[in-house]
Amino acid sequence: MENGQEQERWVGYVDWRNRPAFRGKHGGMFAASFVLVVEVMENLAFLANASNLVTYLMGFMHFSPSHSATTVTNFMGTAFLLALLGGFLSDAFFTTYVVYLVSALIEFLGLVILTIQAKSPSLKPPACEPSSPSRAAGPCEAVSGAEAAMLFGGLYLTALGVGGIKGSLPAHGAEQFDEGSPRGRAARSTFFNYFVFCLSCGGLAAVTFVVWVEDNKGWEWGFGISTIAILLSIPVFLAGSRLYRNKLPTGSPLTLIAKVLVAAALNCRTTQPPSNAIVDRPLSPENRTETNDHKQEERENGDHKNTTISYAPSEELKFLNRAAQNLPRHLPLACTAEEVEEVKVVLKILPIFLSTIMLNCCLAQLSTFSVEQAATMDTRVGRLTVPPASLPIFPVTFIMILAPVYDHIVLPFARRVTKTEVGITHLQRIGTGLVLSIVSMAIAALVEVKRKNVAQNAGLVDSLEPLPISFFWIALQYLFLGSADLFTLAGLLEFFFSEAPARMRSLATALSWASLAMGYYLSSVLVSIVNSATGRGSHWPWLKGSNLNHYRLERFYWLMCVLSSLNYLFYLFWALRYKYRRGGVRG
Template sequence: MSSQTRIQDKFKRQMEEGHQLERWEGYVDWRNRPAMRGRHGGMLAASFVLVVEILENLAYLANASNLVLYMSKFMHSPSRSANTVTNFMGTAFLLALLGGFLSDAFFTTYHIYLLSAVIEFVGLVILTVQAHLPSLRPPTCVTANSNIPCKEVDGKQAAMLFGGLYLVALGVGGIKGSLPAHGAEQFDESTPQGRKQRSTFFNYYVFCLSCGALIAVTLVVWIEDNKGWEWGFGISTATILFSIPIFLSGSTIYRNKIPTGSPLTTIFKVLVAATYNSSITSSQRNAVSSMATSPSYRTETSEEDNAGEKVPIQSSSKGLKFLNKAMINTPGHTALECTVEEVEEVKIVLRILPIFACTIMLNCCLAQLSTFSVQQAATMNTKLGSLKVPPASLPFFPVIFIMILAPVYNHVIVPFARKVTKTEMGISHLQRIGIGLILSIVAMAVAAMVEVKRKRVASHRGLDSTGPLPITFFWIALQYLFLGSADLFTLAGLMEFFFTEAPSSMRSLATALSWASLAMGYYLSSVLVSIVNNLTGNSQHTPWLKGHNLNHYHLEWFYWLMCILSGLNFLHYLFWANQHKYRLTRSGN
């Protein structure tokens, strides 16, 4: 008898002797065996995820934060550089939905991370090779000061550039869609301690994002600007490769949620069934209505939590009554018959979508950190003593602030809020998101005033001047601080909100909505820039945001427009936040 067979027999005997009570229902280990209490999951398992996130975000942000300058200087595409960056970053975050969907439906978050890391590694290898070999890039521009434009990247060079970029985007999307959910799945939400640890995990997940970003926007960006882009891409390549064995080191203690099939199938079936049954008779409608409001209905409307216990779904069935029609048994259409639980799960998803939509505008504001804010800083005095700071290193300021604020929030603000409010969370998820939205409004107002000051200095020297303006780049840091604070409050709150509120069969996909909001924000930024330029450009005026010299832009007007739109968006958010009822009352919200 082989050793493997003996181990399997021993495991079976343990199951027969009653040790099955120690299992995590619905979870397996890395060998696809039942995950066991005390052996799998917990903060130690989640710690591997936090370390990996530092490396992963370093690899991604090291290039994304400086990509606008790479596109304009080395690929000679200044007019399209801002939109190229926002489209790349938007695609990366939008693909998180694919990673989350695959994690819920067919694979575990464990396997999706490993596959995505390999894909990102391949994309970075392609970009590194292109940055290293001059023959794979457009020729050096020697006519920068003449009227002859530089040759932009095209043909095979463009195919290699965008092929590498979007392989990276695919890998980043898969990682963002699987890694946070993988870490959050390690905690036992049937106990207050487990729920508090999960909340701590999300706070420190953002902290680790910032740690990776700090290294990226300081050390790696400096290397890219002073040693060459092949070094920057090379560091990112090595970093993502190094993250894989670190992630694998925690394999023996991870607990991995068993995929339960496509969550989109459930959503589609309920919507189709409700639509098909919309012509039911009044007697049938009354039967469904009485069932939806009866105590027995609420008792059977439940799902299994991480501990295998039945947890009542607390969301009221008084809303979205149209979906109740999906529960009518229509003769001859058994494939469309939906259970009470399936209908309630779809209602939960539909209730969190307005909150998701309200965060897109905030992320549109965040998109400016990677585009116009970098271009602003490039026109200013970036010297810090004898050290010249690269413009792409400006995120250093919000990153440091987040790294300080995240532990303070978790260990000081939240405990104090718990004592004051007498609730488990202290500050609810929706309150936290709302604070972030307010900070984004302030950030855009500050950005507009700083741009007015920068333009005033530029006008004294001449708007066509190309040298650094006699104004310190520290002024730009103000808008970075406010937007960084907004990001901390909103991103961590949003991820935990989606993970907690979503049905267990859709948690990875729901958590990925946090990144999809970022994606929509970047896309919205590109759309707004195009719309503003089309509306403001005519025979007598130049567009607000177009040209080869930032001093001729009306960037301050654009920032005021963003401020107004953000204010309207906050009012929209208040309406939906006040309407929302938390699904799990035991979470302390």
């Protein structure tokens, strides 16, 4: 009986009490479904504040518009960048199970601080005194001192918690599936599709219901809803504890990467072959790749206890093979061929990561210039006036519709046509998202031309009055960018998780969120560069002033379209050369 149980164990995985995890008892879609429910509540808590935070900072903390926008950008960028920390801790020291719980408690604490401050007038700067014919406007000073410390403390505790959750939760859900079977990999693909779907469900509730509460009932209620949502997510997550299989941490992946790179550099002058290479029989590149992939698959799924297969160094990034030369003077840097191959995988996925930053720069426009465009237009739908902060309802609704259609209709059809397990490869999905982002920027430029023509014809170029044009025109660019987000984010999450070595999967998955953060930062940098380049001499900068009708926003969108096209060529260069860890299919 003990031998039978031993064969059913998930080697390298434990349950929530750090006892061995077993096949049939731990993992699977039912276990991952708890993660999907948690993602709805987690993203609601995050986006409910992020999408409308600029209003709170301007109206109650008395920040200037530019200071408010910068603060929100920094907050969101920091939250997404901290996903790398969450992923690193999950791989190196703790399980994703533990990292999520600690991160959720940290975010809860940050939201409690923000809720208390929003509720207490004494913890906010005094309200601005209205001006009158006999008296000038009273002081309207921005928050400072202890109140500012409380504000930023709450914001960045929340950002730290969000980063930890983003870096651990997707990987925790994906770890529930059997890597060694086609059925398990297909189920994992479905999980990532529905992960983006649930992320959009939380976003939809945030930008509709919670934004309405913040604008009409008070920000203490908005922060309170977010606080309750993240608090309730903890018992929901814990409810699946008996079903989870949790991957044991295997040490710092960054240390391994650094060790291999340094060892390869120090051994650059030697010609000795790696001591653990397969030398008893010649291997073609195809056989070599197949051997390595088989070894990796067995190791990740606990089927390797009786195997003696050795790693053979691949021909890709051949200079790193020297790191496996165990020279006496560099014994502390001794590397196995397996470790070298793992670092090669990480280096090969980095160009794909870099090529998605431009797409996320386009996505950043959804919360900046696109909102400002809509604010100048007619936002009425019948008797209802839609607040600009609720405009993301278009992309999230489209994602909620497209995600199930893609998983249940498009993907099965693609599998029948291509007669392959994946149907549409990860890199094809990412590439589709990049193309859609190019189209969205072209549409955004054309819509802006139409909007300014309406302003010109109506004689409202110098006015701040709403223009006689429906904000539904803006929905076009939202829909294309929302589609791009679905294809790219789901594709990236699955690509990084499935391609990265087992010991680095949480950190690699976190690269998807880091790309989003860098996209936000790049957007701010581009605006500064464009204004600096176009504002020389007597020329007025394209993106400066208090009236959007005076902007050259359409030119900025065309610039984004050109840069996105160049970025797509960069992506194609690397994607066409990329060889998947299994099967060797090209992107």
